[in-house]
Amino acid sequence: MTGTSTIGVIAIFVVDFLSLVYVSHLHQIDLTAAVGFATQVLFYPVSINIGLTIGVTALVARALGAGDRDRARRLAASGLILSCLFSAVVASVVLIYSRQILSGLGAVGPLRDVAERFLEITLPANVAFAAGMVLSGILRAVGDARRAMYVTLAGGIVTGIIDPILIFGLHFGVYGAAISTVVSRLVFLGVGYWGAVRVHNLVGRPSVGALLDDLRPVMNIALPAMATNLATPVANSYVLHVFAKFGQAAIAATTVTDRVVPVAFGVIFALTGAVGPILGQNLGAGLLDRVRRTLTTSFVMTAVYVLSVWFILWVCSSLIASLFDATAEARTYIEFFCTFGVSAWLFIGFLFVANASFNNLGYPILSLVFNWGRASLGTIPFVTIGAAYGGVEGGQLGIAFGAAIFGLSALATAYGVSGRLAKRHALP
Numbered sequence: 001m002t003g004t005s006t007i008g009v010i011a012i013f014v015v016d017f018l019s020l021v022y023v024s025h026l027h028q029i030d031l032t033a034a035v036g037f038a039t040q041v042l043f044y045p046v047s048i049n050i051g052l053t054i055g056v057t058a059l060v061a062r063a064l065g066a067g068d069r070d071r072a073r074r075l076a077a078s079g080l081i082l083s084c085l086f087s088a089v090v091a092s093v094v095l096i097y098s099r100q101i102l103s104g105l106g107a108v109g110p111l112r113d114v115a116e117r118f119l120e121i122t123l124p125a126n127v128a129f130a131a132g133m134v135l136s137g138i139l140r141a142v143g144d145a146r147r148a149m150y151v152t153l154a155g156g157i158v159t160g161i162i163d164p165i166l167i168f169g170l171h172f173g174v175y176g177a178a179i180s181t182v183v184s185r186l187v188f189l190g191v192g193y194w195g196a197v198r199v200h201n202l203v204g205r206p207s208v209g210a211l212l213d214d215l216r217p218v219m220n221i222a223l224p225a226m227a228t229n230l231a232t233p234v235a236n237s238y239v240l241h242v243f244a245k246f247g248q249a250a251i252a253a254t255t256v257t258d259r260v261v262p263v264a265f266g267v268i269f270a271l272t273g274a275v276g277p278i279l280g281q282n283l284g285a286g287l288l289d290r291v292r293r294t295l296t297t298s299f300v301m302t303a304v305y306v307l308s309v310w311f312i313l314w315v316c317s318s319l320i321a322s323l324f325d326a327t328a329e330a331r332t333y334i335e336f337f338c339t340f341g342v343s344a345w346l347f348i349g350f351l352f353v354a355n356a357s358f359n360n361l362g363y364p365i366l367s368l369v370f371n372w373g374r375a376s377l378g379t380i381p382f383v384t385i386g387a388a389y390g391g392v393e394g395g396q397l398g399i400a401f402g403a404a405i406f407g408l409s410a411l412a413t414a415y416g417v418s419g420r421l422a423k424r425h426a427l428p
Contacts, residue, residue: 022167052226
């Protein structure tokens with residue numbers, strides 16, 4: 001499940017990575033910074049989409065694990081409609097207030113204007129993106145990891161082809177990257193529909209009655225998951241706001257590292273998406289010993305993978321800075337991140353796996369508490385103090401310290417939850 005999901009996830013992240021490489025070779029650091037601000041704003045609707053996907057995937061997986069395919073089809077249909085409605089509202093709100101949001105992040109003047117136009121192009125496609133993500137989640141819930149991979153892989157391949165054509169061939173510049181983002185999200189929807197509806201027939205006919213009946217169970221998981229996922233962009237927004245005070249080089253370096261991280265740790269993102277349906281199906285089947293084994297395997301895999309990638313990033317730090325045509329100041333920040341700042345991802349990985357277990361084992365409020373704990377108490381004081389005394393590098397170390405506290409606490413709590421469920425299951 002994780003292997004196939006990794007291919008699809010990294011395909012998208014690699015395309016985003018290459019898009020920024022293309023934009024950086026327009027040799028205008030303000031354009032790189034503008035894409036960074038726009039991307040940060042886009043994290044908010046995407047986080048809502050992820051929360052909805054978690055809710056629908058968890059319920060469909062449980063229904064399938066319990067052998068109730070009809071209920072799984074009904075939940076899939078209701079979840080798809082709800083995702084479209086929520087994503088449309090969220091995209092509209094963000095689009096209306098995009099200028100104010102960008103100003104709050106620290107974007108000013110022409111840089112803000114470029115970021116605002118980037119958002120005007122990409123935000124309307126959020127509905128298609130949300131629907132495609134839910135359809136991919138439904139495919140993971142039924143265990144069809146290969147077709148779930150096709151959803152994101154197809155979008156990544158198409159975008160990878162048209163990105164340089166739009167940016168350089170047709171001279172659309174930074175807006176070519178925005179247009180290619182829209183195209184990829186439409187491809188997501190088409191491929192997801194083919195797999196979930198045409199191949200597996202896992203989406204029933206939607207109805208108002210079923211939608212009202214399923215609204216509460218879907219939202220019981222989706223709302224805490226949405227709130228949980230919003231913690232990350234909020235924390236990142238604060239970090240960007242603090243780093244923006246150190247100039248465009250700091251913003252550009254942060255934008256680069258934000259693109260490097262998903263590519264480097266795509267396996268962790270894929271693991272947390274893949275482990276959810278596995279936990280959900282085993283919980284639905286009452287196999288609590290497998291739940292605990294799944295947790296242990298996931299945490300060990302996270303540690304081994306992050307430590308391996310950390311070494312690779314340290315060795316390649318100078319090459320990464322050169323790839324993005326970084327200025328001398330930006331290069332310093334990028335190389336420091338690859339050497340020390342990336343350590344935060346060992347603990348963020350633990351937190352992600354723990355959150356996936358909380359969402360799928362019936363304790364979504366715990367993922368909400370831990371994610372917002374890291375976003376607030378684990379980020380604001382550490383980044384503020386670190387940046388005050390050590391600049392951008394100090395802020396990066398502050399992120400790592402805060403992540404360590406909450407990541408290790410979430411790991412211990414995940415085992416506590418699995419033990420509690422095992423005792424409850426043994427009582428009858």
